[in-house]
Amino acid sequence: MRAYLLSSALLMMVILGTGCVSNKKFAQLQSSYNNLANQNRELDGKYQTARRDLSGATARVQSLEEQIAAQRTSLAALQEALDRCLKSTSEGNVNISKLVDEINASNRYIQHLVNTKNKSDSLNLVLTNNLTRSLSREEMRDVDVQVLKGVVYISLSDNMLYKSGSYEILPRASETLSKIAKIIKDYREYDVLIEGNTDNVPISQKNIRNNWDLSALRASSVVQSLQNDHGVDPKRMTAGGRGEYNPIASNDTEAGKARNRRTQIIITPKLDQFMELIEKAPENTDSVPGDSLQPAAPVQR
Structure with missing residues (x-):
């Protein structure tokens, strides 16, 4: 803008100073004036652009300064926390080497528990394989064997074990129970829950009040058969009934009801062995208590 006013003033001075000028001279002056005016507009545009850039740069600088201030505040807080931690460590006379040893000991114990569990799982798989190999194809239709979370579940259908609505064991179930009893006796360090x-169909027997009674009586019948007919130590066994309240299938279909009418033999390592592992770490992690879960004698096929 200043250049534009200056050029205008110069032009007026030239005209006034020389009086009348020739047309050629006037055209030259007019051309010069126009060029200067164009340059002035161009410079003014650059000036405005520079002002906007400067304003944006100023805002960015202010933002960066605020971020730097925040980082400095955060750094100061972290330094203060570190100083407190170092002071506390010094005042408490913490033995870092001892802490590391304790952590390593804990890690070794955790690994020991994992190894023990793996051994237990392996034994359960051996138990399962031995049992399934001993069962005939016909027996396998009524017997389901699974290992879930380190526990062996042997599920027996009610068709194989009892008459409908009864808790008396059928004679044909004796051979299957004898094979299961052989496995139970070989693994004498395991507890057994029957x-x-x-299903959810109400029972209509004079001496049986409901499905709770029926399920408990059936479990008790299996326990007594394993004890009296097949020599399983009764101290290892527990009988329980869950009635209709632990279904594995829908009771809306006959097939689902048939699956729910079952007696499960649950074989698991003794609870006190696991509690001992949890409550007290072994002095020598090279010795694995899981070895005590080995069967008393090889399983005969």
Whole structure:
């Protein structure tokens, strides 16, 4: 803008100073004036652009300064926390080497528990394989064997074990129970839970009040058969009934009801062995208590 006013003033001075000028001279002056005016507009545009850039740069600088201030505040807080931590460590006379040793000991114990569990799982798989190999194809239709979370579940259908609505064991179930008893006796360090389950159809027997009674009586019948007919130590066994309240299938279909009418033989390592592992770490992690879960004698096929 200043250049534009200056050029205008110069032009007026030239005209006034020389009086009348020739047309050629006037055209030259007019051309010069126009060029200067164009340059002035161009310079003014650059000036405005520079002002906007400067304003944006100023805002960015202010933002960066605020971020730097925030980072400095955060750094100061972290330094203060570190100083407190170092002071606390010094005042408490913490033995870092001892802490590392304790952490390593804990890690070794955790690995020991994992190894023990793996051994237990392996034994359960051996137990399962031995049992399934001993069962005939016909028996396998009524017997389901699974290992879930380190526990062996042997599920027996009610068709194989009892008459409908009864808890008396059928003679044909004796051979299958004898094979299961052989496995139980070989693994004498395992506990055995016999669990009766029913569908949701109400029972109509004079001496049986409901499905709770029926499921408990069926479990008790299996326990007594394993004890009296097949020599399983009764101290290792527990009988329980869950009635219709532990279904594995829908009771809306006959097939689902048939699956729910079952007696489960649950074989698991003794609870006190696991509690001992949890409550007290072994002095020598090279010795694995899981070895005590080995069967008393090789399983005969």
